[in-house]
Amino acid sequence: MIPPISVESNTFRYTLDALLVRSDDLRRVAATVANAAMHVGLSARLNSAPERLVLQWELEHVVRDIAGVHADLEGVIATIEPSEWARAALATGGPWPAVRRVSEWVLTHAPWQSAAAPWEPVTMTRRIDNANAPRDFSERFARIPTGSERVRIDRFETASGPRFEVYLAGTDFAAGPDNPWWVGANTEMLASGASQSMSAAESALGYAGVTGTTPIVLTGHSQGGAIALAIANSGRYSVEAVFTAGTPAGLVESPANVPIVHVVHPEDPVPALGGVIRGTAGTTWIVHTEPRATGTEAHLAKNYQQSLGRVERVRDPGLLTLEERLRIDGHGTAMWFRSTLSE
Amino acid sequence: MQPSQNIRHAVMVIFVNLVNPTELLGAAIADLERSVNRPGWVGPARIAYDDVVTDFRSRLIALAMRTQSLG
Numbered sequence: 001m002i003p004p005i006s007v008e009s010n011t012f013r014y015t016l017d018a019l020l021v022r023s024d025d026l027r028r029v030a031a032t033v034a035n036a037a038m039h040v041g042l043s044a045r046l047n048s049a050p051e052r053l054v055l056q057w058e059l060e061h062v063v064r065d066i067a068g069v070h071a072d073l074e075g076v077i078a079t080i081e082p083s084e085w086a087r088a089a090l091a092t093g094g095p096w097p098a099v100r101r102v103s104e105w106v107l108t109h110a111p112w113q114s115a116a117a118p119w120e121p122v123t124m125t126r127r128i129d130n131a132n133a134p135r136d137f138s139e140r141f142a143r144i145p146t147g148s149e150r151v152r153i154d155r156f157e158t159a160s161g162p163r164f165e166v167y168l169a170g171t172d173f174a175a176g177p178d179n180p181w182w183v184g185a186n187t188e189m190l191a192s193g194a195s196q197s198m199s200a201a202e203s204a205l206g207y208a209g210v211t212g213t214t215p216i217v218l219t220g221h222s223q224g225g226a227i228a229l230a231i232a233n234s235g236r237y238s239v240e241a242v243f244t245a246g247t248p249a250g251l252v253e254s255p256a257n258v259p260i261v262h263v264v265h266p267e268d269p270v271p272a273l274g275g276v277i278r279g280t281a282g283t284t285w286i287v288h289t290e291p292r293a294t295g296t297e298a299h300l301a302k303n304y305q306q307s308l309g310r311v312e313r314v315r316d317p318g319l320l321t322l323e324e325r326l327r328i329d330g331h332g333t334a335m336w337f338r339s340t341l342s343e
Numbered sequence: 344m345q346p347s348q349n350i351r352h353a354v355m356v357i358f359v360n361l362v363n364p365t366e367l368l369g370a371a372i373a374d375l376e377r378s379v380n381r382p383g384w385v386g387p388a389r390i391a392y393d394d395v396v397t398d399f400r401s402r403l404i405a406l407a408m409r410t411q412s413l414g
Contacts, residue, residue, distance in 0.1 A: 018384040022392060025378035029371045033403065036367035040410060043364075046352070055409055059368075062402055069395055314387065 004287040004311045019077050026070040034063045122204045122339040125149055131334035134165060136323045137243050137261060138308040140219040143167045144301065149336040150181045150224075151201055153208040156332035163215045163328055164208065168201055170222025170246070170301070179340050181223065186273075189226050189251045198227045200339035205237070208335055212236055217326055219243040221301050222270060225262070226251045232258045241326055242282075245304040248274025254282060259322050263311060265289050267298035283318065285311050368407035375400040 037059035044052030131154050134140045144167040145152045154165040175182040180196035188195035210216055217240050218228035225244025230252040232239040239255070245263040251274045254260060260282030264271040267289055287307040289298050297303065311319070379393050379400070 018381075018389075021381065022378055025374055026396075029374045029378075029399070032367050032371040032374070035362070036364040036371070036410070039362050039364045039367070049413070052413055055406065055413065059406055062399065062406065066399055069399075073392075 004285050004307070004314055019073060023070060023073045023077060026066055026073065030063050030066040030070060033059055033066065037063060122151065122200050122207060122337040124204075124207060125336045125338055127333060127335045129333050130331050132331060133328035135327065136312055137219070137263075137319070138305070138312050140165065140167065140217070140243055141221065141245055141301075141305055141308050143334075144219065144221050144224065145169050145336055146301070148338045148340075150197070150339065151204040151337040152334060153204060153210070153337070154332050154334045155208055156328045156330060158328060158330070161214065162209065164205075164210050164217070165328075166201075166205065166210075166216055166218045166228070168218065168220035168224030168227050170220070170224045181339075186223055186226070186248065186251060189223070189230065190274075193233075193252050194230060195227070197223065198230050200337075201227050201231065202236075203339070204335075204337040205231075207337070210237065213238050215240045217241050217243075220245075220247060221304065222246045222248075222299065225249065226274070229254050229260070232260075241322060245308065246270055246299050246301075248272070249282075249284075250274030261285070261319065261322070263287060263304060263308060265293070265298045265303065265307065267292065267294050269295065270299045287311060365407055365411045368403055368410060372400055372403050372407065375403070 037056050040052050040059060041056040043049070044056060125148075133154070133156055134143065143152055143154070143165075146169065150169040150172070152167040154167075156163045156165070169181065171183050171186060172179055172181040173183060177184060180200040185195040185197040189198070205216070215238050218231060220226070220228040220243070222245075225242075225247025226249065228242045228244060229247075229249060231237060232242050233253045233255040239258050241259045241261070242255075243261050246265065246268055247262060248271050249262055262271075262282060262284040264284060264286060265288065266286055287310060289303055289307065290310070293300075293303050375396050379396050
């Protein structure tokens with residue numbers, strides 16, 4: 001089993017980069033030491049010095065050991081899925097500007113643009129008044145709503161005032177343009193940095209009592225994560241942290257001064273669709289699905305929920321510190337929202 | 344010693360004198376240090392990698408010192 005691996009966005013965007021650069025280090029070192037061993041061996045023969053032959057043998061032993069670790073590393077690299085390679089390719093920025101331009105064109109010329117009515121303010125579908133506060137990323141992710149409800153907001157009263165936890169669902173693939181969470185919202189996000197789904201989420205924030213100064217923590221799956229990043233980057237809210245899973249984070253700019261944690265499955269093609277992560281903040285956890293899932297199966301929230309459990313079990317000091325800092329004691333009010341465009 | 348053997352011996356002497364194995368090992372040790380100090384990757388896999396590479400570095404330092412003492 002390949003353990004979850006975390007990568008700091010500001011240095012290595014993807015595990016692949018981190019592994020490739022180290023694999024190259026070991027290849028270079030093995031070649032240099034082999035060269036040194038060869039020269040020590042030649043010198044031994046020229047000078048009839050047996051102690052140098054022993055030294056050559058020991059150097060060659062080190063070369064074999066380094067080559068063994070290099071081969072192991074290459075073996076891990078070989079398991080990395082094509083989507084991860086695609087992300088690395090996109091990270092070069094090569095094809096991405098062209099994709100963005102196509103998205104802008106689609107957004108401008110799409111037939112639904114003229115037909116689209118203004119979106120309806122969100123509707124609160126239900127609420128409960130004794131919700132526990134989430135303790136970690138995994139518990140936050142488990143609260144992301146499904147079905148027609150796309151936003152859940154928990155409000156907690158603390159000594160320093162109200163604090164909010166916001167959970168944002170991903171793309172509703174069954175929905176059409178009359179639903180802000182439909183697939184086209186991703187194109188909107190890519191082209192303009194905002195979408196109707198983001199507007200609907202902000203409407204829900206306002207409904208729940210979130211202001212520009214109340215602390216909020218945002219958690220999203222897929223498109224929900226992109227909405228979370230866009231909200232954090234807007235500067236209109238006091239965002240304490242953003243957690244995303246399976247999110248094409250490159251769709252929008254990432255805020256520089258907010259802790260961000262991404263979890264992606266390398267088998268999941270959706271995160272790769274966002275291209276390179278824009279901005280320098282954040283940590284990306286690369287987690288292989290167990291048992292192995294591919295394609296859309298690897299994108300499912302239930303599979304990410306399982307992987308988040310594995311990330312939490314790593315007990316990474318950075319993640320634990322963040323979760324501890326965000327911890328809230330007591331109970332609060334949970335609210336669910338849905339939104340569709342008016343007829 | 345045959346003339347061809349003399350030439351071969353001379354080439355080997357030149358070749359050996361061109362390269363200092365201690366310097367090569369010094370460069371390899373520096374590469375390993377750089378590899379361990381690379382930022383941006385955390386977690387159990389990174390810790391395991393750093394442990395292995397630090398062990399290689401210690402072994403190479405010991406061998407480089409022996410190489411140097413042999414001249």
